[in-house]
Amino acid sequence: MNTTSPQISMANIFRFLAQSMRYPDAEWFNEDFWSVLINLLEELQWQEDKAELTRVKAGSKDFLEDVQIEHTRLFINAIPHVVAAPYASVHYKGDGTLYGIIAEQTKKFYREKGFALAKESDLPDHIVYELEFLAILANEDPEGQKKFLKSLFTPWFEIFKSKVLEEAHHPYYRVVMNLIDFFTREEL
Amino acid sequence: MSFKVTRRKFLQTASIAAATLPLAKVVSAETGFVRDPFTPPGSFEGTQTVTGGVCEMCFWRCQLVGKVRDKKLVKLEGNPKSIDNGKSICARGNAGIKLLYDPDRLKFPLKNVGERGKPVWKQISWQEALDECGSKLKAVQEKYGSQGIAMFPHGASAKYPMDFFEKVVGTHNVSEASFFQCRGIRDSAYMSTFGVAPGESVDMPNAKAILLIGCHFGENVHVSHVKAYLKGLENGAKLIVVDPRYSASAAKSDIWVQIKPGTDTAFLLAIMNYLVQKDKYDKEFVEAHCVGFEEFKKGISHASLDWAAKICDVPAKQIQEVAELLAANAPNVSIHPGRHVSWHGNDFQRIRAHACLTALLGAIGVKGGFVKAKGVKVKGISWPKVAEGGEEHNLKLMADKYHFAPPGTPTELIRDACITGKPYPIKGCVVWGQNPMQTIPNQQRMVDSLKQMDFVMCVDVMPTDITMYADILLPEACYLERYDYIKTGTQWNFADKHQQYIAPRMPLVDAMFERKDEVFITNEIAKRMGYGDKIPVNTLEEKINKELAGVNLSIAQLKKEDGIHIQDGKDPYGVSEDFEVQLYNEDLEDNDYPAVPTYIPVEEVPKGFTRLVYGRSPVHTFNRSQNNVWLHNAMPVNPVWLNDEIAKKMGLQEGDEVSLVNSEGVKSSSKTVVKVTPGIRKDTVYMAHGYGSRNPMLTVGVNAGVDDQELITKMTIDPETGCNGMRNNFVKLVKDGKTLDIPA
Structure with missing residues (x-):
């Protein structure tokens, strides 16, 4: 069956997952986004996740701020320490600092496929960029997508995901990690 | 979570329509990517040298170049054009890359x-x-x-x-820490003596003798400064190091004065008194440039070698030896003004003594002496003074x-x-x-x-x-x-x-x-x-x-x-006719401070304790570099130096893990290891400053070593300057939960 428009496409899925990992602000982390997320969980029959998210949201005084604080704690700066910086080179093939070998390899891969980051000073191995790039590849280069997943994405994402799942306080990022995992795993 | 639907099934399910999941409508219109036709390797993979860097891993500010590959800084080097640090940079300078790419760094505004x-x-x-x-x-x-x-x-x-x-x-x-907890006393004391802040302006490369009071070059690394010091030694300068610890500088010294902490002013007074009494000072310079010599002479006349020897716990003969060595090499002697000088709350007087000794030896404006470089002035642009209200x-x-x-x-x-x-x-x-x-x-x-x-x-x-x-x-x-x-x-x-x-x-x-x-x-x-x-x-x-x-x-x-x-540039040597040295300072007298350098005793070490002193590590700039992964690996903790005989009595061995507790009951939050050495006095322990951060956001540096500052709770304030004295705190060591008295 054709999976392109108007049906769901993997490109749109990856764009959605990339969006879900951006810093949440009112401009996009709104009822429309939420409705799509909940419907996605419904279609996937992830009833427990859907129920937990719905319950936590209903019980929150300021759901957006809760997710913002959790995002900051997990991915930016936090006490006692940032849980999982969302960059490949912090977790894989290096000494735990930014812009390590895998970041350079990732940037090279983008270039070889004819793309570059719009802001050159940004780090190429941020999870949002990698998911956006998977969206591009999904449309244009399925073989490239497989290669990118295997060699550059999955190895570090496995480590990253484990850290987030272990230490996340908020169900939103647990669900997002599982969604990314679900849609990027090689064999299902 | 239960996976009831596979990805393939999910994507193939006809019921899933864009209307149910309008994914494209809830994502940003833009991605982080632009199309950029692939250029074959060679044009962008080369490393580019970017000039114009000025280091800030410490305050010496060496000039750098960066090796940049595809927008990533891959290496830092000294700028070969530099006439300051030249091609050399220190370990910290090299490790600047790890600050740049430290994932713990602040990235966005936080509330x-x-x-x-x-x-x-x-x-x-x-x-x-x-x-x-x-x-x-x-x-x-x-x-x-x-x-x-x-x-x-x-x-x-x-x-x-x-x-x-x-x-x-x-x-x-x-309130700048670089003044009130570091060098402000030095600048004020020299201003009150020479009318000018000294910087580190001693001509060490061309000196015949160098006197360091507490300076520990080699552990304190500022590249061109260390070059100047080593050039002086290479040229044959005699080195005198006054330090309770066998520092990197003491290890190169001709005379190591293992002084009791807090008594340096007494040591300097005795040297000056000896020079005056023995007519071994520069009469011509004093007559031409010094104010208040008679009051000064009288004011230090009590400072005999024996008097100082008792106070400083060093032999009178050694003080005499130092005085003779300085006199023999005058005026080409570098009396180093120091840098971090806020030690005991009596520091203004000590630094005044540095300046007065320099003047007595006529070591100003001459080769090897106190010589201010004639650099170029670049006027800063900043805010206008518009605030109303006075003082x-x-x-x-x-x-x-x-x-x-x-x-x-x-x-x-x-x-x-x-x-x-x-x-x-x-x-x-x-x-x-x-x-x-x-x-x-x-x-x-x-x-x-x-x-x-x-x-x-x-x-x-x-x-x-x-x-x-x-x-x-x-x-x-x-x-x-x-x-x-x-x-x-x-x-x-x-x-x-x-x-x-x-x-x-x-x-x-x-x-x-x-x-x-x-x-x-x-x-x-x-x-x-x-x-x-x-x-x-x-x-x-x-x-x-x-x-x-x-x-x-x-x-x-x-x-x-x-x-x-x-x-x-311009020749920096020479002294202007109107250059004046206030051996006796009337302004000090008018404000009820000692007008002639005066020794003010510090508190003695209480029984069962030892004095805590601190210094610098060659691979760290205090806590600023503590989270740097390269520098951390070079020196992960700050061992506490303990005299070997004392260690033996206490049953402690090299590498034993200890924490510290001070005389006011404040315990260190973290631990370090013992360094057993004959190279420290029995009444003193030493550690490098800037370890033991307690902010867990510093994932590398948190709790690595002991924060000496945590143990410095007793307040002593220098009366002339209001700066903090920080070496008047006393500690015991704690091993396996047991607090150990320090034997006398």
């Missing part, structure tokens, strides 16, 4: 939605962060007056905001104390006002590049000061301990990512061709994330406080260009010149 000291951070926009800083500081100013705002600045980037708060907002309550809220004048304080307000006067609300409340605090938790003694007083504030903001590159107390925490671009300070100077060896250089800091790479520079941040706060019309420059680049225009240069020109402009 504390928890409490001070136990923060819960939320990323916010710059707009929101600046609105909050501007409105909260304005509210403090309107309610309590400009004096209700205090500032703790440090580093090149803090000068522009400091000028804003002092000159435009109008608060006197600015009515100046805490220093209100207290009628510390009449010889360096610029700014002594830290303890600010903290007193914070804690007591008297003589007026201080309710707003700006911390910029300083970490007062690890630079100022008695951390509880800092915590108490911050907790009572209405608003606290911090600007930094790293989440240091103080940032845990911020309401708003702003990420600053680091020295590799911004324009900034214009470094000027001369060739380091005056025996070489006289040259001057001008080297502005220029970015080697673009700033990542949302880090901003000091001009942007300060200007935006100024606008929100109603001072938009006073803004002197719109960007940091504009500021540097305007400053360079004053010497007929520009950033574009400097780029053409590989980052450093070099021009002919």
